[in-house]
Amino acid sequence: MDLSIPKRIEELREALHRHNYRYYVLDDPEISDAEYDRLMLELIKLETDYPELSSPDSPSLRVGAPPLEKFETVEHSLPMLSLENGFNDSDIMEFDRRIKRNLNIDGEIVYTAEPKLDGVAVELVYESGRLITASTRGDGFSGELITSNVKTIRSVPLRLHNEKENTIPSLLEVRGEVFIAKEAFKSLNNERLAENLPAFANPRNAAAGSLRQLDSKITAKRPLEIFFYGVGRVAGLVLESHWETLNALQKFGFRINPHIRPKITVEKAIECYRELSEKRHLLPYDIDGMVIKVDSLSFQRRLGATSRSPRWAIAYKFKAIQETTRIVNIDVQVGRTGTLTPVAHLVPVKVGGVTVSRATLHNEDEIKRKDIKIGDTVLVQRAGDVIPEVVKVITSKRTGEEKTFEMPTSCPVCNASVVRSEKEVALRCVNTACPAQVKERIKHFASKGAFDIDGLGDKLIDQLVDKDLLFSYADIFRLTKETLKNLERMGSKSATNIIRAIEDSRKISLNRFIYALGIRHVGEHVAGVLANALKGLDKLMCATPDELEAIEGVGPVVAESIAGFFRQNENRKIVNDMIAGGIQILRDVDQKAGVLAGKVFVLTGTLETLTRDDAKNAIERAGGKVTGSVSRNTDYLVAGASPGSKLKRAEELGVAIIDEKTLKRLMIGD
Numbered sequence: 001m002d003l004s005i006p007k008r009i010e011e012l013r014e015a016l017h018r019h020n021y022r023y024y025v026l027d028d029p030e031i032s033d034a035e036y037d038r039l040m041l042e043l044i045k046l047e048t049d050y051p052e053l054s055s056p057d058s059p060s061l062r063v064g065a066p067p068l069e070k071f072e073t074v075e076h077s078l079p080m081l082s083l084e085n086g087f088n089d090s091d092i093m094e095f096d097r098r099i100k101r102n103l104n105i106d107g108e109i110v111y112t113a114e115p116k117l118d119g120v121a122v123e124l125v126y127e128s129g130r131l132i133t134a135s136t137r138g139d140g141f142s143g144e145l146i147t148s149n150v151k152t153i154r155s156v157p158l159r160l161h162n163e164k165e166n167t168i169p170s171l172l173e174v175r176g177e178v179f180i181a182k183e184a185f186k187s188l189n190n191e192r193l194a195e196n197l198p199a200f201a202n203p204r205n206a207a208a209g210s211l212r213q214l215d216s217k218i219t220a221k222r223p224l225e226i227f228f229y230g231v232g233r234v235a236g237l238v239l240e241s242h243w244e245t246l247n248a249l250q251k252f253g254f255r256i257n258p259h260i261r262p263k264i265t266v267e268k269a270i271e272c273y274r275e276l277s278e279k280r281h282l283l284p285y286d287i288d289g290m291v292i293k294v295d296s297l298s299f300q301r302r303l304g305a306t307s308r309s310p311r312w313a314i315a316y317k318f319k320a321i322q323e324t325t326r327i328v329n330i331d332v333q334v335g336r337t338g339t340l341t342p343v344a345h346l347v348p349v350k351v352g353g354v355t356v357s358r359a360t361l362h363n364e365d366e367i368k369r370k371d372i373k374i375g376d377t378v379l380v381q382r383a384g385d386v387i388p389e390v391v392k393v394i395t396s397k398r399t400g401e402e403k404t405f406e407m408p409t410s411c412p413v414c415n416a417s418v419v420r421s422e423k424e425v426a427l428r429c430v431n432t433a434c435p436a437q438v439k440e441r442i443k444h445f446a447s448k449g450a451f452d453i454d455g456l457g458d459k460l461i462d463q464l465v466d467k468d469l470l471f472s473y474a475d476i477f478r479l480t481k482e483t484l485k486n487l488e489r490m491g492s493k494s495a496t497n498i499i500r501a502i503e504d505s506r507k508i509s510l511n512r513f514i515y516a517l518g519i520r521h522v523g524e525h526v527a528g529v530l531a532n533a534l535k536g537l538d539k540l541m542c543a544t545p546d547e548l549e550a551i552e553g554v555g556p557v558v559a560e561s562i563a564g565f566f567r568q569n570e571n572r573k574i575v576n577d578m579i580a581g582g583i584q585i586l587r588d589v590d591q592k593a594g595v596l597a598g599k600v601f602v603l604t605g606t607l608e609t610l611t612r613d614d615a616k617n618a619i620e621r622a623g624g625k626v627t628g629s630v631s632r633n634t635d636y637l638v639a640g641a642s643p644g645s646k647l648k649r650a651e652e653l654g655v656a657i658i659d660e661k662t663l664k665r666l667m668i669g670d
C-alpha cells in the first residue's frame with residue numbers, strides 16, 4: 001500500500017474532528033458545510049477502499065454503521081440514579097436545611113443550578129481519550145449499548161479534544177441528555193406526515209425512538225443533540241467541584257448547557273428557578289425544571305445517595321403543564337396556506353402559569369380519533385410549544401349533552417370551496433386571496449425569523465387587511481405614515497416607528513427572505529440550508545425539483561413544494577414586485593449563523609470602551625438584536641456606568657444583566 005494513504009486518512013480524521021468541535025461545541029466553524037462534506041466523502045472513500053484502516057473513532061461513523069440484530073445490555077459501573085423532585089420553594093428550603101444538617105454546617109452551601117433537560121439520559125465511556133461505548137440509562141443499573149447511534153450525534157466528541165494544558169484522563173464516564181430541539185421536532189414530524197408515517201407525540205419520544213434504532217443510518221438522519229451534565233467514574237483527573245467538572249468537560253469538547261448558574265446560594269437558586277420558568281418557552285428545547293446541585297464534590301461524597309437518588313441534588317420541577325377544563329365551543333381557523341384548523345374554546349384555565357382559553361384540535365381525523373365533542377371535559381397541555389392542545393377527553397365526565405362537531409364544507413372566512421387532497425389529513429381553502437390566508441401570510445412575513453418588523457403585529461395586520469390596505473407583501477413597503485395614523489389606536493409616534501422599522505427591514509439576508517415567503521415545508525432551518533447552498537434568489541427561483549433534492553437536507557417533499565411555489569406566476573410576481581420595490585437581499589449574511597443569533601439586547605449607561613453605536617453594531621454583526629426598552633423578550637441588559645431605570649426594570653423581570661466584558665465574551669462564543 002502507498003504509505004501516504006494511512007497518513008492522509010489520519011489527516012482527514014484529525015481535520016474532521018477539529019471542524020466538528022469548532023462547529024458544534026464552539027459554534028464557530030472555520031470551513032463551509034460543503035468543504036466539510038468533501039473531506040468526509042474523501043475519508044469514506046479511502047476507508048471503503050482500505051477497510052483494514054478503519055477505526056472505531058473515525059468521524060465517518062457520524063453517518064452510521066451497519067445495522068444490528070439487537071442491542072446488547074451493559075452494566076453501568078456506577079448506577080445512573082434518579083433525582084428527588086421539589087415542587088415549591090419550601091421543598092427547596094427543606095432540601096437546603098437537610099444538607100446543612102447532614103454536613104453539620106451552619107454557613108451557606110454553594111450550589112450550581114442548571115436546566116433539567118427533557119430528553120433521554122445516556123452514558124459515554126472514554127478510555128485514553130477515545131469513545132469506547134455509549135449506553136442508555138435503562139433501569140439505572142444496566143442499559144442498552146447504543147454506541148453506533150451516539151456516534152452519529154455530531155456534537156459528541158469521538159476523541160477528547162486536547163489543548164496543550166489538558167491532560168487526557170485514562171478513564172472518563174460522562175453523562176448527558178440527548179434531545180431534539182423544538183423546531184427540528186416540528187420539521188421532523190412534518191416530514192413524517194408528508195411520508196404518511198405516524199408523528200411523534202413530543203420531542204422526548206422522538207429522541208428516544210431515534211436512539212433506539214437498530215440501524216444507525218436512520219439515527220444519523222435525526223436531528224439529535226446532547227448536553228452533558230455530569231460524570232460517572234473518572235481516572236487520571238482530579239476535580240473538586242461540579243462547576244469545575246463541567247468546565248473540564250467543556251474543554252474536552254463536550255457541549256455544556258449555556259444557562260448554568262454556578263456557585264450560588266439557595267435563595268439565588270430559587271430566584272434563578274423563577275427566571276428560568278419564565279424563559280423556558282423561549283429556549284429552543286424542552287426543559288421540565290431546574291436541577292440544583294451541591295457544588296463541592298467532597299460534600300457530594302459525604303452526603304452520598306439513597307437507593308434511588310443522590311442526597312446532594314434536587315430537581316425543582318416546573319408547574320404542571322396539563323390541566324382539565326371544558327370545551328365551550330369549536331370553531332375553525334384558516335391558516336397561511338389555507339389549512340382549516342379546528343380550535344377548541346375552553347373555560348379559561350391556568351396551565352404552567354399561563355391562562356389558556358383555546359387549544360388546537362389539529363384536524364378532523366384527530367377530533368374523530370380522540371372522540372372530542374363540544375361540551376366535553378378534557379385534559380389540555382402546553383407542550384414545549386406555545387399552542388396548547390387537547391390531550392384526551394375525560395369520558396367519565398360526559399353528561400349526554402355533548403354535541404358532535406362537523407368540519408364546514410366551505411371556507412368559514414371567504415366561503416370558497418374546501419378540498420382535501422389525497423395524501424393529506426387537512427382540509428384546505430382553495431382561494432389564495434382569502435383574507436384569512438392573506439393575514440396569516442403577512443403575519444409570518446413580518447415575524448421574528450423573517451422580516452422582523454417591530455410594531456407590525458397581528459392586530460395591526462388584521463386591521464390593514466380588513467380595510468383593504470394590504471393585499472401582498474409588497475404593499476407593506478408602500479405603507480405611509482398618513483395611512484397608519486388614520487387607523488384606530490395609532491398615534492403619530494407609533495406610526496413613525498413602524499414606518500422606520502419597515503424601512504430598516506428592507507435589507508435582509510437571503511435565508512430570512514426565503515423563510516419569509518412562507519413556502520410550505522420551508523421553515524427557518526431549510527431556508528438556511530437553501531441560502532447556503534444556492535447563494536442567490538434567482539438560482540432558487542429556477543431550480544428544478546431534482547436540483548433541489550441534490551442539496552443535503554432537502555427531501556423530495558420539500559423540493560417539490562419549492563419548485564411548485566415558483567412555478568406559479570403569481571408567486572414569481574410577488575417576489576419580483578418586492579425586489580422592484582427596493583428590497584435588498586444580502587447574499588451571504590446569514591444572521592442565524594451568528595453567535596448571538598436570536599438574542600435580544602438592551603444597552604444602558606456608559607460602557608467602558610465601546611460607544612453605544614459600536615456596541616449595537618457589534619451585537620448586530622454577531623446576529624443579535626438591540627432594542628430600546630427592556631421587556632420579557634429581552635435576553636440581556638448590557639449595563640455601563642450610571643445605568644438608570646432600565647436596570648431596575650431588568651431586575652424586576654429577571655433579565656440577565658451583564659457588563660461590557662461579559663458582552664465581549666458572549667460575542668466570541670465564550
Ligand code: IVH
Nearest residue numbers: 081082083114115116117121177229291310
Ligand atoms: S444530574 C444522579 N442534571 O434527569 C442523578 N440530570 O431524574 C444525576 N436530567 O436521568 C442527574 N437534565 O436524565 C442531571 N442537568 C441535569 C439534567 C438531568 C436532565 C435527567 C437525567 C436523569 C433524570 C433524573
